[in-house]
Amino acid sequence: MFIGAHISIAKGLKAAVKTAEKMGGNTLQFFTRNPRGGKAKKLDLRDIEAAHTLMQEYNFGPLVGHAPYTFNLASTKPSVREFSLNTIKDDLERIKQMGVPYLVLHVGSHGGQGEEKGLSLVAQGLREILSTIPNEVYLLLEGMAGSGSELGYTFEHLQSLIKACEEHPQLGICLDTCHLTGAGYDLQDLAAVKKGFAEKIGLERLKVLHLNDSKFPVASRKDRHEKLGEGFVGLDVIKNIVRDGDMQKIPLILETPNDDQGYAREISLVKEMIS
Ligand SMILES: [Zn+2]
Numbered sequence: 001m002f003i004g005a006h007i008s009i010a011k012g013l014k015a016a017v018k019t020a021e022k023m024g025g026n027t028l029q030f031f032t033r034n035p036r037g038g039k040a041k042k043l044d045l046r047d048i049e050a051a052h053t054l055m056q057e058y059n060f061g062p063l064v065g066h067a068p069y070t071f072n073l074a075s076t077k078p079s080v081r082e083f084s085l086n087t088i089k090d091d092l093e094r095i096k097q098m099g100v101p102y103l104v105l106h107v108g109s110h111g112g113q114g115e116e117k118g119l120s121l122v123a124q125g126l127r128e129i130l131s132t133i134p135n136e137v138y139l140l141l142e143g144m145a146g147s148g149s150e151l152g153y154t155f156e157h158l159q160s161l162i163k164a165c166e167e168h169p170q171l172g173i174c175l176d177t178c179h180l181t182g183a184g185y186d187l188q189d190l191a192a193v194k195k196g197f198a199e200k201i202g203l204e205r206l207k208v209l210h211l212n213d214s215k216f217p218v219a220s221r222k223d224r225h226e227k228l229g230e231g232f233v234g235l236d237v238i239k240n241i242v243r244d245g246d247m248q249k250i251p252l253i254l255e256t257p258n259d260d261q262g263y264a265r266e267i268s269l270v271k272e273m274i275s
Pocket residue numbers: 066104106142
């Protein structure tokens with residue numbers, strides 16, 4: 001299995017890989033640039049090479065880049081849509097150079113325009129991004145909780161975007177156990193949630209899972225992460241998920257409210273669950 005946490009690459013990718021390994025992890029997720037947007041740091045190719053050497057030594061799985069939350073392909077403002085589109089393209093080039101296969105993107109918020117209009121703007125942006133996507137990298141749409149005017153909180157939304165992009169092979173999905181809960185998918189019945197996803201989207205498109213507990217109950221439409229076992233998902237459900245054969249093939253990323261030690265504890269907890 002591949003398990004890790006969201007950690008900073010402010011000190012470089014190699015330092016982040018070391019931190020992840022110290023936590024007991026064998027993957028990690030990082031922000032491609034400041035979460036509020038802004039300019040990306042110049043890539044340090046020597047650091048990247050050193051990171052990959054370490055990753056081989058430690059038997060790491062694939063790493064995951066996460067786009068800033070400020071990107072919104074469904075914004076009411078054309079300037080925000082344009083900025084998001086160009087910066088996502090740039091981030092795809094950057095993760096390619098970093099040897100990182102996945103860029104996770106929040107689907108976007110329609111800001112009052114309505115879901116249909118919002119989804120059509122997102123589809124338009126995605127088609128343009130995918131027309132120049134570098135090979136060997138995937139853009140992953142993240143399933144959301146559905147708070148505010150968020151799009152992409154149902155499998156139907158995600159399915160419609162994939163269809164609108166003519167089922168592009170480099171468009172994948174990232175799910176989040178907290179967001180699924182908020183959106184109304186009750187993971188107590190993991191088999192039913194998986195079946196719904198498999199029928200509408202196909203399990204082969206699921207490339208990353210964010211492993212978080214939720215401060216709020218099923219169908220709350222709230223996105224507030226909690227430590228594993230301290231929220232409404234609970235350890236029994238987490239155990240079912242991490243023991244699932246399909247989930248053991250993809251990176252599981254903790255985005256729980258923790259410091260490094262807290263992440264280390266959760267990683268060992270997950271490892272105990274599968275042993
Ligand atoms: Zn996210």
